[in-house]
Amino acid sequence: MVEKRPSDTLMNGLPTLDVRTPKEFAQGHIPSALSFPLFTDLERHEVGTKYKQVGRDEAVLLGLEFVGPKLDNYVKEALKLAPEKKVNMYCWRGGMRSGSMAWLLRSAGFEVNLIEGGYKAWRTQVGELLSSPLKLINLGGLTGTGKTDVLKELSAQGEQVLDLEELAKHTGSAFNAFEEEQPTTETFENELAASLLQMDMTQPIWVEDESRNIGKVFLHNAFFASKDTAPFVLVNRSKEERVKAICELYGDVPKEELIASFKKIERRIGGQYLKAAIQNIEDGVLPSAARIALRYYDKAYMHSMGKKDRKPVFSLSLTGKTATEAAKALQAWRQKTNL
Numbered sequence: 001m002v003e004k005r006p007s008d009t010l011m012n013g014l015p016t017l018d019v020r021t022p023k024e025f026a027q028g029h030i031p032s033a034l035s036f037p038l039f040t041d042l043e044r045h046e047v048g049t050k051y052k053q054v055g056r057d058e059a060v061l062l063g064l065e066f067v068g069p070k071l072d073n074y075v076k077e078a079l080k081l082a083p084e085k086k087v088n089m090y091c092w093r094g095g096m097r098s099g100s101m102a103w104l105l106r107s108a109g110f111e112v113n114l115i116e117g118g119y120k121a122w123r124t125q126v127g128e129l130l131s132s133p134l135k136l137i138n139l140g141g142l143t144g145t146g147k148t149d150v151l152k153e154l155s156a157q158g159e160q161v162l163d164l165e166e167l168a169k170h171t172g173s174a175f176n177a178f179e180e181e182q183p184t185t186e187t188f189e190n191e192l193a194a195s196l197l198q199m200d201m202t203q204p205i206w207v208e209d210e211s212r213n214i215g216k217v218f219l220h221n222a223f224f225a226s227k228d229t230a231p232f233v234l235v236n237r238s239k240e241e242r243v244k245a246i247c248e249l250y251g252d253v254p255k256e257e258l259i260a261s262f263k264k265i266e267r268r269i270g271g272q273y274l275k276a277a278i279q280n281i282e283d284g285v286l287p288s289a290a291r292i293a294l295r296y297y298d299k300a301y302m303h304s305m306g307k308k309d310r311k312p313v314f315s316l317s318l319t320g321k322t323a324t325e326a327a328k329a330l331q332a333w334r335q336k337t338n339l
Contacts, residue, residue, distance in 0.1 A: 138230045
């Protein structure tokens with residue numbers, strides 16, 4: 001039997017089959033893995049109940065009843081997913097489910113690499129990665145400054161960048177620009193760990209100054225602490241340029257969605273400002289609505305800065321600069337300071 005460390009499945013390029021139930025897979029899985037369930041959710045529940053109420057032998061027999069009629073289908077589906085007949089495979093702990101499926105596929109001529117310790121071992125590795133010492137550089141700034149665009153340019157220029165908003169599928173505000181559904185926090189952590197595995201963790205990694213939660217996704221406690229104590233770089237831009245950037249970002253969003261987003265922050269901006277923002281949106285005067293939003297987000301960010309009592313190690317004005325120019329200036333600063 002060939003065993004692989006969980007992270008090896010991200011490196012060898014082979015299809016990775018997750019034989020847990022669809023519900024387990026949806027909650028979280030090794031990035032790039034494919035759902036290949038031995039049992040349906042209901043079947044898994046019934047086998048587990050039988051194990052608890054009667055015993056192991058009876059549970060195994062019930063499992064065989066479920067699996068037996070589907071053996072040929074497993075092989076056919078595996079051939080579709082892995083025509084070269086080489087796969088990685090795991091279940092929760094690398095036990096009976098993955099062992100049984102591995103036996104079947106090996107009987108059909110497959111080369112199967114069982115993941116040592118299963119998904120549980122991967123989650124342990126994720127925790128270790130997110131708790132490990134990281135040379136982060138925390139990029140902060142007010143809403144509309146263009147931090148995300150600058151990070152993308154830093155990446156294009158060869159800098160190591162963790163795009164937390166991209167991984168979380170959320171911009172971290174009520175005015176979320178992502179259309180995709182957010183992942184679970186578990187899936188977000190898995191993807192974050194996979195990104196780190198592609199990087200040299202002894203070298204600097206740029207990250208945006210996010211709060212503990214990005215939408216409904218929460219940052220791992222140790223990773224959040226590492227980010228918040230990392231060297232803090234502050235970028236700023238004129239308010240007019242920020243208003244323009246926000247209008248460009250949300251200009252094509254339907255009025256109803258913009259109004260709904262403003263209503264999410266009604267308690268914080270107050271009824272008077274909400275009414276004014278809605279009227280501006282209805283009248284097509286988006287810059288005025290954007291200024292109302294910035295009034296709230298600027299106040300919230302400055303309050304957060306005050307609570308953390310952070311002083312930037314470097315400040316850069318982006319007014320009049322493109323994202324490319326800003327990224328070059330930040331890269332030059334990092335190289336000069338040898339961070």
